[in-house]
Amino acid sequence: MKTFYIETFGCQMNAHDSEKVVGTLLSRGYQQVEEPDDAELVLYNTCSIRDKAEQKVFARLQEFKKHSKTKTFGVLGCVAQQEGEKIFDRAPHVSLVAGSASYSKLPEMLVQLETGDKRVTGLSLDTEDTFETPMTRRDNPYKAYITIIEGCDKNCSYCVVPYTRGPERSRTFASVLEEAAKLSAAGYTEIQLLGQNVNSFRAPDSDPSRPLGSDFAELLRRVGQVPGIRRVRFMTSHPRDFVRDIVDAIDENPVLCNHVHLPVQSGSTAVLKAMQRQYTRDEYLRRIDWMKSTRRELTLTSDIIVGFPGETEQDLQDTLSLLSEVEYDAIFAFKYSKRPNTPALALEDHITEEEKSRRLLMVQEHQRAIQIRRNARHVGRTEEVMVEGFNKATNHWLGKTTQLKTITFAAPGELAGEYRRVMVTRAGPAALAGELVQ
Numbered sequence: 001m002k003t004f005y006i007e008t009f010g011c012q013m014n015a016h017d018s019e020k021v022v023g024t025l026l027s028r029g030y031q032q033v034e035e036p037d038d039a040e041l042v043l044y045n046t047c048s049i050r051d052k053a054e055q056k057v058f059a060r061l062q063e064f065k066k067h068s069k070t071k072t073f074g075v076l077g078c079v080a081q082q083e084g085e086k087i088f089d090r091a092p093h094v095s096l097v098a099g100s101a102s103y104s105k106l107p108e109m110l111v112q113l114e115t116g117d118k119r120v121t122g123l124s125l126d127t128e129d130t131f132e133t134p135m136t137r138r139d140n141p142y143k144a145y146i147t148i149i150e151g152c153d154k155n156c157s158y159c160v161v162p163y164t165r166g167p168e169r170s171r172t173f174a175s176v177l178e179e180a181a182k183l184s185a186a187g188y189t190e191i192q193l194l195g196q197n198v199n200s201f202r203a204p205d206s207d208p209s210r211p212l213g214s215d216f217a218e219l220l221r222r223v224g225q226v227p228g229i230r231r232v233r234f235m236t237s238h239p240r241d242f243v244r245d246i247v248d249a250i251d252e253n254p255v256l257c258n259h260v261h262l263p264v265q266s267g268s269t270a271v272l273k274a275m276q277r278q279y280t281r282d283e284y285l286r287r288i289d290w291m292k293s294t295r296r297e298l299t300l301t302s303d304i305i306v307g308f309p310g311e312t313e314q315d316l317q318d319t320l321s322l323l324s325e326v327e328y329d330a331i332f333a334f335k336y337s338k339r340p341n342t343p344a345l346a347l348e349d350h351i352t353e354e355e356k357s358r359r360l361l362m363v364q365e366h367q368r369a370i371q372i373r374r375n376a377r378h379v380g381r382t383e384e385v386m387v388e389g390f391n392k393a394t395n396h397w398l399g400k401t402t403q404l405k406t407i408t409f410a411a412p413g414e415l416a417g418e419y420r421r422v423m424v425t426r427a428g429p430a431a432l433a434g435e436l437v438q
């Protein structure tokens with residue numbers, strides 16, 4: 001039996017792709033191992049959203065170069081799609097290079113490798129393929145990802161995804177609902193709908209005259225009614241396609257979690273324009289107002305890029321004021337980094353790394369104070385927690401609320417996968433601590 005090791009970099013889409021790749025390999029008789037040293041086939045499922053992530057992959061390949069005679073190396077995902085056959089020049093010991101839009105051809109590529117081909121590539125950006133496979137081997141037995149849409153048509157000027165994942169292609173309502181029902185029957189209680197831009201979900205079998213976002217709102221309503229599913233989340237949303245109907249759908253059904261991740265990237269309309277985000281600060285804030293007027297309290301999280309070409313001190317201040325106005329529960333903030341093939345390469349990038357670091361720190365510190373305030377509001381509340389794991393170092397269980405807050409608590413017994421009520425007793429900037437309510 002052949003052995004394989006896979007390491008995943010990047011977002012949930014990549015994590016879920018790896019689950020599909022693992023399932024495909026297991027179905028072909030491969031055995032998964034925990035260490036690259038023990039594997040005959042070593043795969044890296046890569047991310048190229050930032051330069052750092054890309055460098056990490058090449059560092060890993062370099063690290064294992066000495067094993068090139070005994071192991072087969074494969075590069076999957078965004079770096080594979082972006083760099084293509086150039087990877088063979090940078091790392092000649094690599095035998096497989098395949099982008100995510102070619103994974104459905106993975107079984108054929110594996111046969112080629114097994115029968116002695118030295119170099120195999122899968123780099124076509126198939127405009128139909130959504131890589132649905134019944135072989136997915138999910139890592140977590142309680143919560144599962146379901147991809148509903150692949151690719152992205154938005155072309156934000158800093159983003160490499162449209163070049164690495166190809167154009168948008170959605171699944172049908174029926175296939176998503178069937179997968180959700182199967183997962184429920186298998187004991188899963190939480191589902192996360194995935195896509196680079198889930199709001200753009202437009203089922204191939206739906207009426208093309210329906211307004212933008214309606215299909216996604218309907219999908220949320222229908223997945224929220226699958227018997228046995230207690231929580232539904234989704235990631236990631238683009239503000240332009242985030243229509244009121246989506247907020248209404250969430251408000252109608254508590255199975256749809258009280259949390260929305262809505263990446264803003266910048267609080268300055270001028271920077272948003274240069275980023276080609278297709279919305280203004282005011283339009284974004286209108287969507288926030290919808291979410292703040294729901295009957296249930298929704299938490300909001302976001303992504304921020306600092307140091308985008310042309311960002312002025314005033315633009316940065318606009319981002320800080322937007323953080324204060326929205327009061328996010330968490331943000332993921334990054335320094336802008338140039339990515340190949342993207343329109344932003346044409347913009348003059350005169351902001352130094354040092355200055356980008358200063359701006360990042362300002363944003364993080366500003367947000368930290370907001371999070372301390374936001375989390376303090378939970379002290380004294382009793383929250384329902386889906387228990388996700390046990391931290392042996394602290395002897396505490398760790399779970400998530402519907403608002404995606406992490407709560408730790410001590411309790412005897414085996415609680416993983418269960419829903420428990422926990423009274424919050426303490427709050428920090430990143431997590432809450434509490435006591436089990438019997």
Ligand code: SF4
Binds near residue numbers: 155
């Ligand atoms: S919406 Fe913009 S940032 Fe998101 S994946 Fe598409 S191009 Fe990239």
